[in-house]
Structure formats: C-alpha cells, structure tokens
Amino acid sequence: MLRRCPLGPPGPQPLRRALPPAAAAVRRRLREVSARRGLRGGARGPAAGAAVRVCRPRRQAGGAAGGREGSRLCLQCAARIPEAGAVLDLLEQCPEHQRKGSFPVVVLEGLDATGKTTVTQSVKDTLNGILLRSPPACISQWRTIFDDEPAPIKRAFYAAGNYILASEIAKASTQAPVIVDRYWHSTAAYAVATEVDGKVQDLPPAHDEVYQWPEDLLKPDLVLLLTVDPEERVQRLQRRGLEKTKEEAELEANTLFRQRYTFLWNKRMEAVLAPVGSVANVPLTLPGQGIPKSKLLGWVVFGKD
Known part of the structure; x- marks a missing residue:
C-alpha cells in the first residue's frame, strides 16, 4: 500500500510505504510465533532500501483490530479516499473515554x-x-x-x-x-x-x-x-x-x-x-x-x- 504521507518540512515528498499500526502489531506477533516454532516464511518486511514510514499510535490499545489512534492514523494516510475524511470527522466528534449508562x-x-x-x-x-x-x-x-x-x-x-x-x-x-x-x-x-x-x-x-x-x-x-x-x-x-x-x-x-x-x-x-x-x-x-x-x-x- 503506497501513500504520500506528509513528513518533514513542506515541499515534494518521496513515495513511502505506510504500515498501519494494527498490521504491524499482528505481523510482529506472528514473527514471534514463527520463531518459537522454528518456522520459515514469516511476515515479509519492506523491500531492501525502501523508505518506510510507520504510522504508530502512542500505545497499542486495539489488539489485532487496531485501536482508535491506529485507525485515525491509517485513515489519514488514505486521504485519497474522500469518505476517509468524513469517517475521521465523525471519529473526532466522539469522546475518547466512553462510559455506558445504567442499562445493559x-x-x-x-x-x-x-x-x-x-x-x-x-x-x-x-x-x-x-x-x-x-x-x-x-x-x-x-x-x-x-x-x-x-x-x-x-x-x-x-x-x-x-x-x-x-x-x-x-x-x-x-x-x-x-x-x-x-x-x-x-x-x-x-x-x-x-x-x-x-x-x-x-x-x-x-x-x-x-x-x-x-x-x-x-x-x-x-x-x-x-x-x-x-x-x-x-x-x-x-x-x-x-x-x-x-x-x-x-x-x-x-x-x-x-x-x-x-x-x-x-x-x-x-x-x-x-x-x-x-x-x-x-x-x-x-x-x-x-x-x-x-x-x-x-x-x-x-x-x-
């Protein structure tokens, strides 16, 4: 998945590979499992010499599915999709710490x-x-x-x-x-x-x-x-x-x-x-x-x- 993600000062930016945090977390765990089992052919990393920008949240809170911050960063890297911005706007309107009411x-x-x-x-x-x-x-x-x-x-x-x-x-x-x-x-x-x-x-x-x-x-x-x-x-x-x-x-x-x-x-x-x-x-x-x-x-x- 190739995206132009803003990085550094304004001006032309190199094409970079954006690895969403949820994917990175799962791939890391799979590599660990493969290593313990002595398996080959684990998750592949980027090609040699490729410029990599890892969109990483402050903490991994979402397991395999990705947390709130991970989703936000991934959708930001998908700016070419107009609907991604609309989803982000709705997400930003939601309080970060939700508490349920008294009903089940x-x-x-x-x-x-x-x-x-x-x-x-x-x-x-x-x-x-x-x-x-x-x-x-x-x-x-x-x-x-x-x-x-x-x-x-x-x-x-x-x-x-x-x-x-x-x-x-x-x-x-x-x-x-x-x-x-x-x-x-x-x-x-x-x-x-x-x-x-x-x-x-x-x-x-x-x-x-x-x-x-x-x-x-x-x-x-x-x-x-x-x-x-x-x-x-x-x-x-x-x-x-x-x-x-x-x-x-x-x-x-x-x-x-x-x-x-x-x-x-x-x-x-x-x-x-x-x-x-x-x-x-x-x-x-x-x-x-x-x-x-x-x-x-x-x-x-x-x-x-």
Whole structure:
C-alpha cells in the first residue's frame, strides 16, 4: 500500500510505504510465533532500501483490530479516499473515554446467516431495548467503498466504526437496554484471518495479545456468539438470493482463509468469550419453528468500569 504521507518540512515528498499500526502489531506477533516454532516464511518486511514510514499510535490499545489512534492514523494516510475524511470527522466528534449508562448492553456476534437478525430482534423486543448495528448507520453507506480497499484501510474503517458505535451505545444505554448486531469481535477475527498466511496452525495462540479487548473501547455487559451447522448456513445464504458480501465471497473462494476465519470464531474467541453458567437474568427467546436453531457457544459478562 503506497501513500504520500506528509513528513518533514513542506515541499515534494518521496513515495513511502505506510504500515498501519494494527498490521504491524499482528505481523510482529506472528514473527514471534514463527520463531518459537522454528518456522520459515514469516511476515515479509519492506523491500531492501525502501523508505518506510510507520504510522504508530502512542500505545497499542486495539489488539489485532487496531485501536482508535491506529485507525485515525491509517485513515489519514488514505486521504485519497474522500469518505476517509468524513469517517475521521465523525471519529473526532466522539469522546475518547466512553462510559455506558445504567442499562445493559448485549452484543450478538457470528457469521452471516447464523440467525443474528432474528435473535437480535427477539432480544430487543423482549427487553424493550434499542437496536444498533456495526458499522453504525452514519457510516454504513460507505461500507462497499472500504470493502474494496486494501486490508489495513478496510480494517481501519471498521475499527473506527467500533469507536463511533461506542459513542452511540454510551448515549443509548442511558435510556434503555441496548442490543448490538456485531462489534469488536468481528473486526478482530477478520483482521487476524487476513494477516496470517498459512494454515490454522499458524494463527497466534489463544490468549495472545492480539485477542485482547481494546483498553479504550467501551465494553458490553454480555456477548453472545451464534453459530449454525456450516452446511445449513450455506443453504440459508443461497435461499436468500442476495448479493454476497465481500466477507462471504472471500470465505467461498479462499479455502485457507475460510479455515482460519471459522477456526478463530469457534476456538480462539473462547479466549475472549469465557463461558459462564447462565445468561445472568437476561430473558432470551431463541428462533422458533422454521428458523435454524442458533447455538450459543459462549458468553462473557464484563464487570462495570
């Protein structure tokens, strides 16, 4: 990804390679994992003699998905995209330290066609709550634009969307229970799956720092991960007859990517979604007859800040 990033005094600037901080963090961890295992062919660095400018935040707070500062710097390096400036403007309007209100925040995660739409609506109706989605409505119209960009820019868009969404969650949770359709976990799973070249065994181990929740991102009270049988999920997608998302097209075309991505959801997210014994007094109505039964793999109740 080549960009002209302003560096030094005004005047003509050399063409430089901008490495977004989220990508750098993941690649560093992957090199460490490869070194421990004695593997070859780790993440490639820039070509010899290439001028490199690393856009680096003051602290790495976002794990694989990138924190607020990392997203901001990456989008600044994507100034050729007019919508990147609009996303930055919205991000700058959000307070840096979000605190949720007194009402619970429930996040539902999972791949497409796992029943999220049905379950989120059910939980919303049961709790008489407010439904929010990721990416938030204020930037969702630009999703297709960023989906066609290189992975670091695409990741920065979704990571920035998480912080913009957090601002909406903070405000809404002062009025009613909040139900969120996708949040940080989706961004993190996709980030790790795209940064790794190889098989499932090459993924960072469980409890690696790339899976850590960002320190500067508002935490929900409850996260539910929904899954269905893979064959059933494909059949549901086919019955919908809708245009495939970029994510789904990649899952279908790239076998290794599909294996990494589904493994991350089914195994590595357990490091974040620690199973507990109950859903802590949250009444949940699962899909009824005629709807694939989504399986609740795990959930975690975060302590209040």
